[in-house]
Amino acid sequence: xxxxxxxxxxxxxxxxxxxxxxxxxxxxxxxxxxxxxxxxxxxxxxxxxxxxxxxxxxxxxxxxxxxxxxxxxxxxxxxxxxxxxxxxxxxxxxxxxxxxxxxxxxxxxxxxxxxxxxxxxxxxxxxxxxxxxxxxxxxxxxxxxxxxxxxxxxxxxxxxxxxxxxxxxxxxxxxxxxxxxxxxxxxxxxxxxxxxxxxxxxxxxxxxxxxxxxxx
Amino acid sequence: xxxxxxxxxxxxxxxxxxxxxxxxxxxxxxxxxxxxxxxxxxxxxxxxxxxxxxxxxxxxxxxxxxxxxxxxxxxxxxxxxxxxxxxxxxxxxxxxxxxxxxxxxxxxxxxxxxxxxxxxxxxxxxxxxxxxxxxxxxxxxxxxxxxxxxxxxxxxxxxxxxxxxxxxxxxxxxxxxxxxxxxxxxxxxxxxxxxxxxxxxxxxxxxxxxxxxxxxxxxxxxxxxxxxxxxxxxxxxxxxxxx
Ligand SMILES: Nc1ncnc2c1ncn2[C@@H]1O[C@H](COP(=O)(O)OP(=O)(O)OP(=O)(O)O)[C@@H](O)[C@H]1O
Ligand SMILES: [Mg+2]
Numbered sequence: 001x002x003x004x005x006x007x008x009x010x011x012x013x014x015x016x017x018x019x020x021x022x023x024x025x026x027x028x029x030x031x032x033x034x035x036x037x038x039x040x041x042x043x044x045x046x047x048x049x050x051x052x053x054x055x056x057x058x059x060x061x062x063x064x065x066x067x068x069x070x071x072x073x074x075x076x077x078x079x080x081x082x083x084x085x086x087x088x089x090x091x092x093x094x095x096x097x098x099x100x101x102x103x104x105x106x107x108x109x110x111x112x113x114x115x116x117x118x119x120x121x122x123x124x125x126x127x128x129x130x131x132x133x134x135x136x137x138x139x140x141x142x143x144x145x146x147x148x149x150x151x152x153x154x155x156x157x158x159x160x161x162x163x164x165x166x167x168x169x170x171x172x173x174x175x176x177x178x179x180x181x182x183x184x185x186x187x188x189x190x191x192x193x194x195x196x197x198x199x200x201x202x203x204x205x206x207x208x209x210x211x212x213x214x215x216x
Numbered sequence: 217x218x219x220x221x222x223x224x225x226x227x228x229x230x231x232x233x234x235x236x237x238x239x240x241x242x243x244x245x246x247x248x249x250x251x252x253x254x255x256x257x258x259x260x261x262x263x264x265x266x267x268x269x270x271x272x273x274x275x276x277x278x279x280x281x282x283x284x285x286x287x288x289x290x291x292x293x294x295x296x297x298x299x300x301x302x303x304x305x306x307x308x309x310x311x312x313x314x315x316x317x318x319x320x321x322x323x324x325x326x327x328x329x330x331x332x333x334x335x336x337x338x339x340x341x342x343x344x345x346x347x348x349x350x351x352x353x354x355x356x357x358x359x360x361x362x363x364x365x366x367x368x369x370x371x372x373x374x375x376x377x378x379x380x381x382x383x384x385x386x387x388x389x390x391x392x393x394x395x396x397x398x399x400x401x402x403x404x405x406x407x408x409x410x411x412x413x414x415x416x417x418x419x420x421x422x423x424x425x426x427x428x429x430x431x432x433x434x435x436x437x438x439x440x441x442x443x444x445x446x447x448x449x450x451x452x453x454x455x456x457x458x459x
Contacts, residue, residue: 115301115303115305116305116307118268118301118305119301119305119306119307120307121268121290121291121294122266122268122294122298122299122301122368123294123295123298123318123319123323123367123368123371124291124292124294124295124319124323124371125291125318125319125322125323126291129322129323133318133322134307134318137309138307138308138309141309
């Protein structure tokens with residue numbers, strides 16, 4: 001049964017885009033927290049911790065996200081742990097994002113000169129005070145652009161969750177395209193929605209960067 | 217007891233011994249200039265005194281605090297011993313006022329108002345009252361270095377360490393920083409300063425220490441040391457820097 005591509009379909013796509021955004025937010029939060037841990041493990045002066053973080057980063061960055069999704073969605077049930085598509089997607093996207101955030105933030109922290117640490121120390125600031133008041137604010141400025149850049153990639157990568165049955169924006173596009181045989185128009189709308197999400201994100205990032213710069 | 221007491225300190229970086237048994241006492245109110253060739257260990261000596269480097273052997277006492285003790289409270293020590301660096305190291309994300317008030321609030325626990333008042337005082341003392349709300353990258357090198365001095369001064373340390381603080385400056389900016397240093401010296405601050413400014417050492421310092429290959433090679437009253445060097449090493453060093 002073939003029907004016209006209509007306004008209701010656009011609404012359907014927009015509703016599916018909610019899942020794209022929800023997945024991205026989930027990955028940002030979960031991956032952000034885990035990424036902080038990875039960045040910390042990566043810079044603490046304790047070799048085994050560094051190695052662990054490096055192993056994690058290489059393992060995750062060196063394997064395809066799709067494979068990671070499959071491992072969580074199809075692999076976990078094999079050892080008796082039932083997961084739904086949402087949980088599997090949230091976990092694997094978080095783990096994936098953490099590997100990249102960890103590296104981005106480590107780089108940002110280490111881009112702040114050791115002399116800034118020393119200047120803080122020579123005023124009697126504790127390690128934590130040096131980190132929070134001297135180094136982090138400077139690292140943040142450096143980190144915003146690459147962090148958001150990765151988030152934009154991540155939003156587009158959430159489409160992979162379609163392959164474990166998740167109906168997000170891309171999958172919804174497939175469904176409607178199948179029903180209307182109007183792939184060009186459908187995927188054009190899909191592309192526009194992705195673009196609007198990603199573009200507003202990078203605009204926000206630009207504004208944030210400017211604000212951080214004005215506040216130094 | 218002296219304000220600073222070093223007893224036979226030794227410091228190595230890997231296999232290279234940089235300080236080879238340095239002993240030294242500095243009294244309260246003394247102004248000590250440290251001179252010597254590049255690589256003789258001058259910076260390392262200052263950095264050991266405020267605990268930025270750990271020594272392999274020997275003992276360091278500063279204002280009664282044992283820097284070399286295993287559980288030394290280095291933050292308390294650094295509150296007493298301020299340090300100013302060659303590269304200023306102001307916090308680039310904070311304006312002049314907040315560069316000064318940060319440690320006052322966090323370490324000295326002053327409230328905003330009290331910290332702000334101290335900041336205005338010290339920044340005025342270094343002649344930069346009108347730059348209170350400027351950011352470091354809006355200041356010249358000489359102005360940044362004066363702010364760095366003010367920031368350290370604000371903590372009311374018992375001792376101030378200066379490591380070649382005019383070496384990175386354009387020649388025409390050196391004078392303004394040296395004048396600030398002179399002012400601090402006149403107020404009775406105990407100072408140890410690594411410097412290549414021999415005239416400043418002669419006119420402002422009470423005492424000059426000549427470091428050579430990780431040891432104190434000569435140590436005495438400033439004019440005497442600089443005018444009549446006793447050793448050939450100091451003699452050749454002085455003729456090299458003065459000509
Ligand atoms: N962090 C470090 N790691 C390894 N070697 C170091 C380190 N810091 C200093 N050194 C070495 O220790 C020696 C003494 O250095 P130091 O910086 O104390 O000399 P200096 O007298 O201050 O010289 P300059 O006049 O060039 O500043 C030099 O040979 C230097 O290469
Ligand atoms: Mg030096």
